[in-house]
Amino acid sequence: MNKDQFKGSWKEFKGELKKKWGQFTDNDLLEAEGDYDKFLGVVQKRYGDKKEEVELRRQKGRSRALVERLARAPRDRVPPCNRISEPTLGGLR
Numbered sequence: 001m002n003k004d005q006f007k008g009s010w011k012e013f014k015g016e017l018k019k020k021w022g023q024f025t026d027n028d029l030l031e032a033e034g035d036y037d038k039f040l041g042v043v044q045k046r047y048g049d050k051k052e053e054v055e056l057r058r059q060k061g062r063s064r065a066l067v068e069r070l071a072r073a074p075r076d077r078v079p080p081c082n083r084i085s086e087p088t089l090g091g092l093r
Helices: 003-024 028-072
Strands: none
Touching: 003 028
């Protein structure tokens, strides 16, 4: 269980507690908020581990797209890499 999943469990617990308190006090709005908070907690708990995976895929996709774009670009439009210049004598070639 990672941090996001733990936070999801905590939100789920708080949502259930809020819902029960809303039922106890006959506060319909608080009860509805508790249901929504519980729902958010369940979603976060279920997909918390996927968040890291999605972030890695996004980063890989971004770098892959850059490589593909450079590969398609005409050679004269691709900026040159940092080349080591030849040593010169007194600034003359």
